[in-house]
Amino acid sequence: MIKFAAIEQAHQRIKPYINETPVVSSELLNQWLGHEIYFKAECLQKIGAFKARGGCNAVQSLLLSHSSVKRIVANSSGNHAQAVAWAGAQFKIPVTIYMPSFASKVKAQATRSYGAEVVLLDTRQEVDQAVEDAAKQDGVFWIPPFNDEAVIAGQGTAAFEALQQINQPLDAVFAPCGGGGLISGTLVATRAMQPQTQVIAVEPQTADDAYRSYKSKKIQRLPDAPKTLADGAMTLSIGPKTFEHIRMLNDFYTVDEQSIAYWTQWLQHLLKMHIEPTSAMAMAGVHQWLQMNSLKQRVLVILSGGNIDAHMMEKIWATDYLTKRPSLF
Amino acid sequence: MIKFAAIEQAHQRIKPYINETPVVSSELLNQWLGHEIYFKAECLQKIGAFKARGGCNAVQSLLLSHSSVKRIVANSSGNHAQAVAWAGAQFKIPVTIYMPSFASKVKAQATRSYGAEVVLLDTRQEVDQAVEDAAKQDGVFWIPPFNDEAVIAGQGTAAFEALQQINQPLDAVFAPCGGGGLISGTLVATRAMQPQTQVIAVEPQTADDAYRSYKSKKIQRLPDAPKTLADGAMTLSIGPKTFEHIRMLNDFYTVDEQSIAYWTQWLQHLLKMHIEPTSAMAMAGVHQWLQMNSLKQRVLVILSGGNIDAHMMEKIWATDYLTKRPSLF
Numbered sequence: 271m272i273k274f275a276a277i278e279q280a281h282q283r284i285k286p287y288i289n290e291t292p293v294v295s296s297e298l299l300n301q302w303l304g305h306e307i308y309f310k311a312e313c314l315q316k317i318g319a320f321k322a323r324g325g326c327n328a329v330q331s332l333l334l335s336h337s338s339v340k341r342i343v344a345n346s347s348g349n350h351a352q353a354v355a356w357a358g359a360q361f362k363i364p365v366t367i368y369m370p371s372f373a374s375k376v377k378a379q380a381t382r383s384y385g386a387e388v389v390l391l392d393t394r395q396e397v398d399q400a401v402e403d404a405a406k407q408d409g410v411f412w413i414p415p416f417n418d419e420a421v422i423a424g425q426g427t428a429a430f431e432a433l434q435q436i437n438q439p440l441d442a443v444f445a446p447c448g449g450g451g452l453i454s455g456t457l458v459a460t461r462a463m464q465p466q467t468q469v470i471a472v473e474p475q476t477a478d479d480a481y482r483s484y485k486s487k488k489i490q491r492l493p494d495a496p497k498t499l500a501d502g503a504m505t506l507s508i509g510p511k512t513f514e515h516i517r518m519l520n521d522f523y524t525v526d527e528q529s530i531a532y533w534t535q536w537l538q539h540l541l542k543m544h545i546e547p548t549s550a551m552a553m554a555g556v557h558q559w560l561q562m563n564s565l566k567q568r569v570l571v572i573l574s575g576g577n578i579d580a581h582m583m584e585k586i587w588a589t590d591y592l593t594k595r596p597s598l599f
Numbered sequence: 600m601i602k603f604a605a606i607e608q609a610h611q612r613i614k615p616y617i618n619e620t621p622v623v624s625s626e627l628l629n630q631w632l633g634h635e636i637y638f639k640a641e642c643l644q645k646i647g648a649f650k651a652r653g654g655c656n657a658v659q660s661l662l663l664s665h666s667s668v669k670r671i672v673a674n675s676s677g678n679h680a681q682a683v684a685w686a687g688a689q690f691k692i693p694v695t696i697y698m699p700s701f702a703s704k705v706k707a708q709a710t711r712s713y714g715a716e717v718v719l720l721d722t723r724q725e726v727d728q729a730v731e732d733a734a735k736q737d738g739v740f741w742i743p744p745f746n747d748e749a750v751i752a753g754q755g756t757a758a759f760e761a762l763q764q765i766n767q768p769l770d771a772v773f774a775p776c777g778g779g780g781l782i783s784g785t786l787v788a789t790r791a792m793q794p795q796t797q798v799i800a801v802e803p804q805t806a807d808d809a810y811r812s813y814k815s816k817k818i819q820r821l822p823d824a825p826k827t828l829a830d831g832a833m834t835l836s837i838g839p840k841t842f843e844h845i846r847m848l849n850d851f852y853t854v855d856e857q858s859i860a861y862w863t864q865w866l867q868h869l870l871k872m873h874i875e876p877t878s879a880m881a882m883a884g885v886h887q888w889l890q891m892n893s894l895k896q897r898v899l900v901i902l903s904g905g906n907i908d909a910h911m912m913e914k915i916w917a918t919d920y921l922t923k924r925p926s927l928f
Contacts (some may be wrong), residue, residue, distance in 0.1 A: 297889075298712060313871040318871055375922055376921045376922060379924065383627060402896045535909060535912075538873045539873065539906075539907075541873070541875075542642040542643055542647055542872060542873040542905040543871060543872060543873055544867045544868065544870070544871045544872055544873055545871075557822055576647060576869075576871040579919070579921060580864060580916055580918075580919035580920065580922075581919060583864075583912070583916035584913065584916040584917055587909055587912035587913040587916060588908035588913055589909075590908075590910060591909065592705045592908060592909045593704055593909075595708065
């Protein structure tokens with residue numbers, strides 16, 4: 271497991287570049303549920319997601335440990351691509367992102383708008399091969415999306431900041447789990463700052479590889495790309511580095527697609543923020559957990575981001591869930 | 600026209616109850632358009648809309664001028680209903696809201712959740728009659744949605760705050776126009792604080808009564824309820840008090856439904872906020888205005904709110920506008 275000091279260092283390094291995102295809550299939601307829920311709004315982070323933290327720390331770690339970084343490469347069709355493109359731009363390092371050509375145009379466009387070169391290839395296999403080949407060149411470095419100490423330490427700064435902002439003892443901290451970078455960093459920050467606080471991950475039922483890895487104490491892999499609204503949690507498997515953290519979690523929940531859509535609608539409506547389904551998924555896990563707690567709980571939820579394409583928004587809002595207000599019974 | 604001092608007084612009065620909402624901007628949008636655009640985020644206001652300002656000031660004005668206020672009544676199916684319900688609750692005054700039974704369940708529910716009694720009646724005529732009858736009773740007072748000095752002064756505090764927050768000379772301030780309360784207050788605040796700044800209203804093409812009133816210098820009325828995504832701008836006509844302000848505006852734009860949907864998507868995406876179509880409509884007006892300005896402009900847009908029902912969200916996101924990024928050409 272990474273050390274808490276790595277998160278403190280990461281925070282010092284990335285602070286001048288990232289946003290100290292607000293911690294928000296909804297009076298109505300707290301009143302309806304009878305608990306106290308805080309949300310760390312990483313949708314307001316640079317590039318619209320917590321991934322900017324890990325990307326920024328990884329680029330800086332590279333620059334500290336290698337004297338001639340000529341180019342940074344990454345393979346991603348999502349927020350990690352934008353995070354690396356943005357982080358490279360902060361330090362004037364050229365970036366190439368390899369993406370499958372079936373990735374959304376909006377994401378390729380956003381990645382380019384941060385100044386990165388985007389190379390589109392037909393299959394995911396070609397993408398992975400291309401980044402591997404590129405990283406063999408002299409002065410070219412690959413930044414992995416989650417299975418990396420510097421990335422995990424960067425992601426841990428979200429919880430690190432939030433715990434300081436709230437400055438009260440919490441009963442639990444929830445975060446979504448895709449490849450596991452965010453929940454791993456969250457675990458290390460929380461254990462050091464509030465050892466009594468539970469740290470709990472949430473994953474879609476349809477993409478429950480990390481949940482099954484947690485339960486079986488062995489990394490499990492999905493056979494193929496899962497179908498889920500929580501597109502930040504579609505990773506086929508966690509990595510050995512994130513698994514070392516994930517196995518130490520207090521609990522792990524899986525949630526169904528309807529709950530993900532339900533909470534995306536309600537959190538957008540109540541918080542007035544454009545939060546992505548992967549973020550709402552964590553709240554769906556909180557809701558399950560609260561059913562078993564009769565005492566008033568104080569909970570932090572890391573809202574991972576707010577990058578949602580139009581097709582996803584249409585799917586999320588196709589059914590009206592706002593007619594059924596949140597309750598615990 | 601109301602005096603600037605009325606806005607200053609309103610701000611002093613309502614400050615302990617309302618949120619000082621942030622002023623935000625999008626680096627990407629500014630880069631793409633080549634201008635500097637600031638957004639006053641009234642979607643993060645109490646009840647999710649600027650209407651809390653006018654409601655709160657109107658209730659306090661009533662309490663200052665009348666010794667026995669037993670009940671407050673209002674007729675509205677939208678944000679004004681929630682604003683009056685919320686403001687009444689702040690001062691422990693019972694509130695009754697008359698609403699047409701075809702109003703959305705979510706809005707009736709939200710109004711009730713602030714502690715107001717909601718009376719549903721079959722037609723808008725019955726609603727208007729009921730509120731008129733109620734206000735004839737001793738100690739019962741009606742708070743109108745826009746054609747009222749205290750309401751206008753309250754709405755003007757949004758621009759009042761934003762101009763202080765930005766603290767730089769602006770070229771123009773844009774706000775949506777429904778009944779005209781917000782744009783009227785915005786005009787008075789801006790004229791007093793930055794006399795050189797243009798104040799410009801925006802309305803849907805399909806609900807252009809205020810635009811036609813502005814052009815013809817005479818209040819014009821829509822024959823019947825217009826169809827528009829900008830449900831905050833469906834008012835059939837402005838009132839004599841708001842007209843006195845609206846006639847003094849520097850300009851007035853009307854925008855089509857496609858632009859409203861386009862800018863709702865893009866502002867939600869770029870600002871990561873759940874903003875309503877009526878707010879995005881104001882940005883559509885800014886976009887038209889910027890086409891005629893070659894010099895770099897600094898603009899403030901009042902984002903009116905973020906209360907959107909699921910059906911509206913589905914309509915907004917049915918077409919993918921995120922594939923065509925904002926530009927001026």
